[in-house]
Amino acid sequence: MGLNRSEKAVVIGEVSAQVAQSQAIILAEYRGLGVGALTELRKQARAQGVYLRVLKNTLARRAVVGTSFEGLAEKMVGPLMYGMSSDPVSAAKVLSAFAKGNDKLVLKAGAMPNYVMDEQGVKALANMPSREELLATLLGTLQAPVTKFARTLNEVPGKFVRTLAALEEKRKAEA
Template sequence: MTVAQMQDLRAKMRDVGGSVRVAKNKLAKIALQGKPCESIADYLTGMTVISYSEDPVAAAKVVDAYAKTNDKLVILGGAMGDSALDPAGVKAVAQLPSREELIAQVVSCIGAPASNIAGAIGAPASNIASILSTIEEKAA
């Protein structure tokens, strides 16, 4: 990848709170020893770029989207906790909703019962008002 492409990838990853690093394979393998995701050391061959973020879905989304537009970026695998992921696993994670999307869904579920109750309480009054209005129109 060119320097401009790497800067573009880094900028996109920064936007979601992640980071991208070019890894020295030997040092990365040493750093992975004894860690829960040590099994991804097998993926560290050739020129390696490691991307990561607080939200594991965000990093997968950015890398998957970028790999679709740049054929020089090939997803070899990844890790989520102590599970090693193959390329299909990384793409599956990229399809999951991000942390922000999940929070929005939970908040909407919490707020929905309250709005339903308010609607149910207000409905009889509006129904009565509409009936009275219809009776008044017929009487006139």
């Protein structure tokens, strides 16, 4: 049985709120995917903070109207699952990783604010490092010169102590 008008309004409101918080929306076709596989996908998505929902395309189109994801409306065709996340990469990573292990899930399209991607764009986004990984790399890059400088400063007294020890050994050997 379908949803009545007030239930549809509630769904549109919920999805609109999720769209407003999202930095990325990924569309995937789930035709032929079993309940067990869908449950596993939802579990993985929840663990990564990805909002995953199967929606009627008309409701999804209404939810993105007036947002920076409005360009995605023309890609909303067929039985689709919508993955939304506040991290631009995590939704693409979760759906792409699951699609690699299950050929029934097919990535169709995606969008970031004011930018619509095709399947290849979504895969490229999934291969990018996450925000945390990028920050860790940046931090390592910034710390490297400081760490090297500290080691260099510590090496001067260490070299001096080793020189004194060698001199002492030499004098003991001469005596």
